[in-house]
Amino acid sequence: MAFSEKPLDQSLVTPVEEFISREFDEAVNLLGEFVSIPGIAWPAFDPQNLELSAQRVAQEFENLDFFDWVDIRKSKKPDGQLGSPAILARRAGKPGVPHVLLYAHHDVQPPGDSELWETEPFVATRKGERLFGRGASDDKAGIVTHLWAIKGLKHLAEELNLGVTLFIEGEEEAGSESFANFLIDNEKDLAADLIIVADSGNWTEEVPALTTSLRGMVSQVVTIKTLDHAVHSGMFGGPLPDAMTAMIRLLDSLTDERGDVAISGLRSTKVDELPLSEEEFRQSAGILEGVQILGSKSLVQQNWGEPAVTVIGIDAPTVALSSNTAQPEITAKISLRLSPDENPATGLDLLRKHLESHAPFGARVSFGHSEQGPGYLAKSGWASKLAHEAFSACWPNPSVNIGIGGSIPFITDFARVFPQAEILVTGVEEPDSRAHSPNESQHLPTLKRAMAAETLLLLHGNQLLTNELN
Structure with a gap:
């Protein structure tokens, strides 16, 4: 009606x-x-x-x-x-x-x-x-x-x-x-x-x-594995492709040098522009002085209409419990915000394809729990x-x-x-x-x-x- x-x-x-x-x-x-x-x-x-x-x-x-x-x-x-x-x-x-x-x-x-x-x-x-x-x-x-x-x-x-x-x-x-x-x-x-x-x-x-x-959202738990067991980081370090180094490189591939999401194929949605200064955004978000803002588009467009990726968790030894050990596998959880008109199933599929295709050193990638929200x-x-x-x-x-x-x-x-x-x-x-x-x-x-x-x-x-x- x-x-x-x-x-x-x-x-x-x-x-x-x-x-x-x-x-x-x-x-x-x-x-x-x-x-x-x-x-x-x-x-x-x-x-x-x-x-x-x-x-x-x-x-x-x-x-x-x-x-x-x-x-x-x-x-x-x-x-x-x-x-x-x-x-x-x-x-x-x-x-x-x-x-x-x-x-x-x-x-x-x-x-x-x-x-x-x-x-x-x-x-x-x-x-x-x-x-x-x-x-x-x-x-x-x-x-x-x-x-x-x-x-x-x-x-x-x-x-x-x-x-x-x-x-x-x-x-x-x-x-x-x-x-x-x-x-x-x-x-x-x-x-x-x-x-x-x-x-x-x-x-x-x-x-x-x-x-x-409203942006959509998917999240994905991903594990990267390079060894069949943990080894001494001094005895094997150098040629050894440990899982922590592989995971750091893999996560780094999710954004480009400007801070834009580098996952190929994701959509963007044009949104209404409103005045938002960098100073206002920095103050609202609590960004420390000297730390750069990411992305190549306007703050409003980037926050409302573009995809955004955040690593929200990593399973790894804490600093307090760390030792001179190269880890055989590391698990992380990735949150990917999607443009308002992106199909979350498509977004999740594109995220998984990116992780599989960008795994360094031939490391093995496996996927755990995932979530989707339109x-x-x-x-x-x-x-x-x-x-x-x-x-x-x-x-x-x-x-x-x-x-x-x-x-x-x-x-x-x-x-x-x-x-x-x-x-x-x-x-x-x-x-x-x-x-x-x-x-x-x-x-x-x-x-x-x-x-x-x-x-x-x-x-x-x-x-x-x-x-x-x-």
């Missing part, structure tokens, strides 16, 4: 912003409550906290008296075990009006080293315009955004026409293992014309964004145009399209199961949110603007009528 592409009703902006301003302190306080529940879906952590988190979030949406029903549901992982609790709620809309699915997740990353935190990870702490705490930005602020957007819709709409489904996942940070089965098990309840995913970021604190491209390119339709209008109305500067160098595999799952739906990847993060890192925080003005923009989206959608495609 497509819907009539009316421009945003600008008369809605002021009442929406006034409503969100009145409600904002309450929203921040609730965000602090959510932060206090350490719901982590990793096996080493207490699963009861995820149950408590799901119950607390479900309670807030039940209290809205908006949905026809609110449930906590689970689906099976590939190994047959039940996944983490997710909140699912649905309100049927009127015929001919869009149905919107709002997605976020209530689970969070582990806190990591507590000594690196300047505040307690699970005690929300406000400092100036930021609220610090694990999950404050990723992604409990996304839940708060959805909650207040629905409150705003209820408060400001003369008549409620819009259909709305809520899906708050409980294991996104642990790989969304039961996600695909959850979509199948609940396909009818999740079906929508528009999916709003509140789990991404903005270009800056002052410039809002839609995430329109990229994503957004469709441009009625909803993306409307979102840019709403964002631009609520932020100081116009909205832009951005890419992400990483992957969000469940976005592709949504696109596969609901191919007719338009997907908007939005979010409340910005460059200094530090999601997944110590001292994660939510920039509160960004949260306030996101709440207002999503309220505008729902209010406008509440007025739209179906325009069937011929």
